[in-house]
Amino acid sequence: MISNNSSNSNNSPVITLRDLRMRFSDRYVLNGIDLDVNPGQIIGYIGPNGAGKSTTVKIMLGLVEGYTGEVRVFGESPSDGGVDYKKRIGYVPEVAEVYDTLTAREYLTFIGELYGLKPADAESKARRLLEMFGLKDVFDVRIATFSKGMKQKVLIISSLLHNPDILFLDEPLSGLDANSVMVVKEILALLAAQGKTIFYSSHIMDVVEKISDRIILLDGGRIVADGSFEELKGQSQEGSLEQIFNQLTGFNEHQEIAEQFVAIVQEV
Numbered sequence: 001m002i003s004n005n006s007s008n009s010n011n012s013p014v015i016t017l018r019d020l021r022m023r024f025s026d027r028y029v030l031n032g033i034d035l036d037v038n039p040g041q042i043i044g045y046i047g048p049n050g051a052g053k054s055t056t057v058k059i060m061l062g063l064v065e066g067y068t069g070e071v072r073v074f075g076e077s078p079s080d081g082g083v084d085y086k087k088r089i090g091y092v093p094e095v096a097e098v099y100d101t102l103t104a105r106e107y108l109t110f111i112g113e114l115y116g117l118k119p120a121d122a123e124s125k126a127r128r129l130l131e132m133f134g135l136k137d138v139f140d141v142r143i144a145t146f147s148k149g150m151k152q153k154v155l156i157i158s159s160l161l162h163n164p165d166i167l168f169l170d171e172p173l174s175g176l177d178a179n180s181v182m183v184v185k186e187i188l189a190l191l192a193a194q195g196k197t198i199f200y201s202s203h204i205m206d207v208v209e210k211i212s213d214r215i216i217l218l219d220g221g222r223i224v225a226d227g228s229f230e231e232l233k234g235q236s237q238e239g240s241l242e243q244i245f246n247q248l249t250g251f252n253e254h255q256e257i258a259e260q261f262v263a264i265v266q267e268v
């Protein structure tokens with residue numbers, strides 16, 4: 001395993017995982033994850049499809065049960081049933097269930113209230129944040145009519161209304177145009193600079209490479225690399241995060257697979 005677990009803070013970890021294992025039926029998806037995350041870090045959490053990234057995040061959020069090992073978020077275990085620590089967490093899921101018959105105003109005010117904000121404060125904050133994303137005119141429009149990128153902006157805002165200390169993001173830039181991507185990347189950097197912890201899971205390697213202080217690569221249910229991009233690059237002798245990813249996950253067959261795929265497509 002490539003490891004250079006450089007923490008940029010002396011504060012105690014906000015996330016601790018010890019020998020985390022999770023299996024669905026008879027198959028282990030997580031096979032002994034050990035991790036300490038300090039405040040103010042942007043963690044790029046990457047791995048092949050099905051590696052267990054979303055499962056790890058859902059376990060930390062208390063959304064998936066049945067794991068073994070120790071999980072602590074702000075020192076609390078999701079399996080203890082406490083909910084207070086969840087008020088310090090924001091989450092942008094990969095696939096979101098948005099109540100899209102609601103307008104942006106109704107939905108965001110509702111979410112803000114769930115997190116303990118007063119309705120008027122939630123509404124005012126939601127309106128101003130939407131305006132920042134260029135969506136002022138659709139505050140009273142039903143979310144069902146929104147484009148994918150517009151919905152994604154609503155999700156990002158809903159994860160931040162309560163000013164959380166940890167932000168879990170699963171493909172947060174999905175559907176966003178290039179200008180909005182630049183804004184969100186800047187927002188994440190500013191939040192991290194304020195001491196917020198950002199746990200960022202994505203397949204867009206060049207973004208992960210640029211924004212992460214620390215990159216964690218999950219493969220086969222284990223962490224196979226953990227370090228800054230510069231550290232991983234130095235150790236693997238590869239130039240880009242995409243190439244490091246290919247090397248560490250033992251993948252060098254893209255051309256062969258593509259050729260076989262196209263040959264099958266042509267069989268008519």
Ligand SMILES: Nc1ncnc2c1ncn2[C@@H]1O[C@H](COP(=O)(O)OP(=O)(O)OP(=O)(O)O)[C@@H](O)[C@H]1O
Binds near residue numbers: 025029050053054056
């Ligand atoms: N509720 C469930 N029941 C059974 N199997 C599950 C369940 N949730 C996840 N899995 C399996 O666990 C594995 C890991 O899934 P997970 O969604 O955590 O992967 P991921 O790394 O986030 O993948 P992707 O990059 O494709 O989003 C997959 O094989 C998936 O089929």
